[in-house]
Amino acid sequence: MASTTEKLNLSANFELTPIQEREKREVEEQFGEFWKTNLRISRGFSTPFFSRDEIRDYLSEAAEDIVIIRSQLEKDFNESDPMWNVLCGNAREYLWNLSNGAQRQHPFENTQEFVRSLVKSTFKDSAGYRGTLSEQVIDGYVDEINNWRKSRVPEREKKLRNLEEEIDKHWTEVKGLWDQAKSRGQLSQNNNDDLFLTNAEAVVKHLAIIKDSLKSLNEREVERHNRQDNERKWKEDFASKRKAEEEQRIKDEEENKAKAANKAEEERQAAQQQHLQQMQLHKKNLPQLLHLLQTKKELLQIPQTLTLQINKAPRLLLIQKQFHLRIVKRTQLNASMN
Secondary structure (H helix, E strand, O other), X not given: OOOOOOOOOOOOOOOOOHHHHHHHHHHHHHHHHHHHHOHHHHOOOOOOOOOOOOOHHHHHHHHHHHHHHHHHHHHHHOOOOHHHHOXXXXXXXXXXXXXXXXXXXXXXXXXXXXXXXXXXXXOEEOOEEOOOOOHHHHHHHHXXXXXXXXXXHHHHXXXXXXXXXXXXXXXXXXXXXXHHHHHHHHHOHHHOOHHHHHHHHHHHHHHHHHHHHHHHHXXXXXXXXXXXXXXXXXXXXXXXXXXXXXXXXXXXXXXXXXXXXXXXXXXHHHHHHHHHHHHHHHHHOHHHHHHHHHHHXXXXXXXXXXXXXXXXXXXXXXXXXXXXXXXXXXXXXXXXXO
16 A cells, blocks of 8 residues: 555556546536525525636536546545545535634635545545545645646647648538539539438538537637626625725725824823813912921920920029029028128
């Protein structure tokens, strides 16, 4: 069994066989069931973000990738997992999340990523990839198929040009031969030329088939061109919408910044005004505050004065007593002298 980490050696040609073409159509039909069997969509409760016709080409591309990868898985891993043959896997859930999920996204935003993700979801179940499959393996296959498609573009263009030249050449020859046959048929009308009649009927049948083929080809080309025009128009509208959203976002950011700056300036001015009012109030109340401070200072000094007076009281009494004794002695002395 090949390792999932080894480089995948894929064949150079992925042209589908008739059986694979049928499988591809089956896968496309399974994708289409998303728009038919989903009850919320079919009953009108939900409108899908994109229609099947819009992305028909990318559904076809994804279906082709899936058929090729299934075939290569059996060759490269020498085993077959029933999961690999599941037609849809988790593809419908992926389409639902893309169309009606919380973050809706149109496939036209990134068509290559849409095809790749749709292919991956087809090889998953509710538990993820099965067996030896991994995201790395699927990415490897998708990259190889895309490279094959790119290398096939010049060859297809050359083939288409050659076919156009061949059709023009043969059409001119057929026109000339028909003119000749018609001229001869008119000359031989009186001879009842049954061979000419038989050949003319055969030519009519073949021309009818050619006409139907060309009509179908033209209708398919018109449909393809219409889808391309719709995709181009959608992308232009989407780009214009994104540009408008980006311009609006920048405008909103500038407005928010301006609002924030204005609010900050208003708050600064309000704080400055409040500070000035407080200063004026303090200035107005300054005399009263000074008076209160002086009163408080005097009140604080009263206990100190009382303390000093109390501390000096015993000494004053002593002085008074001594002074009294001196007066008494002097009085006695004067009395004795008399």
